[in-house]
Amino acid sequence: MTTFLTPQQRADRTSAAVEAAVAAGRERGLTVTEPTVLHDVFSVVVHLAPSPVVARIPTVLPRPDDHLAALARRQQDELDVTQWLADQKIPVIAPSPLVPREPVRRDGFSMTFWPFVEEARDKEPDYVANAESVADLHAALCAYPGRLEFLSAADPRFIADSLALLDQHPDLIGAAELDRARREWQFLEPLVRSRSAFEARFPGVDLQPIHGDSPPANIFNAVDGDLYADFELVTLGPVEWDLAALGPEHEAAYNRGARRNGTRPLDEEVLAFVNALGMVRVIATLTLVPQLPELMEYLKPAVDHWRTTPFAAGMST
Structure with a gap:
């Protein structure tokens, strides 16, 4: 049976991440006396008060044993892309100017530092308007001069490893569903692993820098206006990736x-x-549910819906 993280283990992980962020911030000259956790899901996000700086520390990771180097590379891409967007006057949460623009490793964590931005808590997100706005973000990202990996946001190694491991977790997914997922992955994997295979399958579909993680859901409602945020999975890919699973109205x-x-x-x-x-x-x-047990309540409706859909979303073979 699957072993899930206990509430105490979860609290200990959060405390360790906060302590690492506080120490790293102080080492970089920040005054930190009242650290305040703002979010704690896949990452611990902590305001290093009274400094106007927020640390984001990923804690739920696909490969906890060998993640730091790969994570730091992705974090550097995020820092570089968001700073470039800010330099182009695109409304984005850019890296904090109070510390060097680089990931910081400490006590088994890799973290990044961002400005503290006050949220307009009385404003409800308009995800349809946000989806329209993503076209503007893509238009801006087209000119980004840095190098990004092809569809790294999909993390094909994570998918392959996870589908292999799920045999050990029959309480998370049934055998028939797992068999279907593996057959779909066998069909899709070549198009994810190889840019040339993708381009041969979809001729004329351009690739460009994209947000990578559902940007309509990652626009921050700041007091002074909406800001693009959370580019942790920034990648090179088709713009369609940023609209995946959102449905016809958002499309x-x-x-x-x-x-x-x-x-x-x-x-x-x-x-x-x-x-x-x-x-x-x-x-x-x-496979991440043992690290974040409440994740199951969000994944289960998606899995239930997937069972009712055509194989590979009806892609022609």
């Missing part, structure tokens, strides 16, 4: 934004691909 909103700024609309076949890939990644994410 139509994105297309309105694309028409407005002169960029291409979403491609239906690529949407089917990213939707299928996103669902296989949901199945793979079940």
